[in-house]
Amino acid sequence: MGMSVTISAATGQDTEQILKLQYLCYQSEAELYRDWSIEPLTQTLEALRDELAGGVVLVARLGGEVVGSVRGTVDAEGTAHINKLVVHPRLQRHGLGGRLLTALEDRLAGEQGARRFRLFTGHRSEGNLRLYRRCGYVASGTERVSSRLSLITLEKAAVAEAYTTSA
Template sequence: MQGFEIVKAEKSDLQEILDLQYLAYQSEAALFGTQDIPPLKQTIDEVIVEYNNGVILKVECKGQIIGSIRAKFKDNTVYIGKLMVHPQYRNKGLGKKLLKEIESVYPNCRYELFTSTLSINNLRLYESIGYKEYERKKVNDMLTFVYLEKR
């Protein structure tokens, strides 16, 4: 895919990123049959805290933010979260590019992320670039998180 670039988000981008998050996570909500999932309940103030305590990258195409990823570094581990791509731009390699870019921001570390067992496409993506499952945590009858790492 051409005509896009991945750069660090500015504070002025955060509302647009949150709006993208609400759109992008609709597919996850559909997997669970509920809108009651954390990414759809996050506030702008919570995104600002994440911005101040880590790194948020964005993908821009024609002046619109079409993807984003967040990470926070602690104790030689990079905790990756909120990887999202606009539904119209999925399956074009942007998720993989965002993951590789966040790894380049924090080179030579341990990387950790999680998703649900129902998120088959996410698991396939993470495993395709070297992430390995190391733990599962059952939240409730509907939800089990899969924790993956890459060293």
Template sequence: MGQNVRVAQADVSDAEQILKLQYLCYQGEAALYNDYGIAPLVQSLASLVGEFDTHTVLVARLGDEVVGSVRGVVTDGVAHIGRLIVHPRLQGHGLGTRLLRAIEAQLGHADSFELFTGHRSEDNLRLYARLGYTEVRTERVGPRLSMVYLTKATSLAA
């Protein structure tokens, strides 16, 4: 199935599919922290559409269906990567890795990459560690949630 999935630059016309997939994918995170008000679950379509002006947005497609996405933006030499999502039925087949590597390639002109995830999100933490990210700090953002920030140098900085 993985060979039939293609990763490409998203178009603003993909925004509605991305937002629906984002909502589906972040249900598990919300349950893990017992917080259904997390940013990915309350983001509006207008807000996501606005990100197309400032961020690089990639999608993974299986036919016409958006089955994955990731976005990033470079500020002050740091490529901030976020909202890496893969449809639950396709998780565990390397699509998250493909998306993360694709966004790194797009933003590789930065000095470093940074991303974050919740402290209980063990699958995410394992994926990021496997792809060379190291933990740089943890920030408590609520009574049940701390965000773990991870970074890695780009090939330009290495």
């Protein structure tokens, strides 16, 4: 009998699994850019605990295993900053990344009033770019970080809730 993947808020007990998954998932990015000093690979457990306390962190679970995660915060202007969307390599290309992203957008818009969403990825990260574009994100800027890396910022507006008027 198969199990389904569920998405829920991360808890403090998920911290180590999230960090291990993040480390696993960002190996391909490090290889792509030939840079193993990227922040997701050097982040400490304590820094991750701070992120859990300071923003919204969702996890995807398959049974008791954390197989995906995404994080976000909303600033004073209503912009949600989304980062570290990861899905275990064995579950990639099955829609889980899109499900996590949509769940986080819904939560940030509904509970924290986000009016727009912003995220970034490396210019060579074609899989990430395809996912974000498929989810409605549009490139809004590029920042050259080094000779090997440019970060592409992508954004989209939050969908306003439909309303009815009385006649």
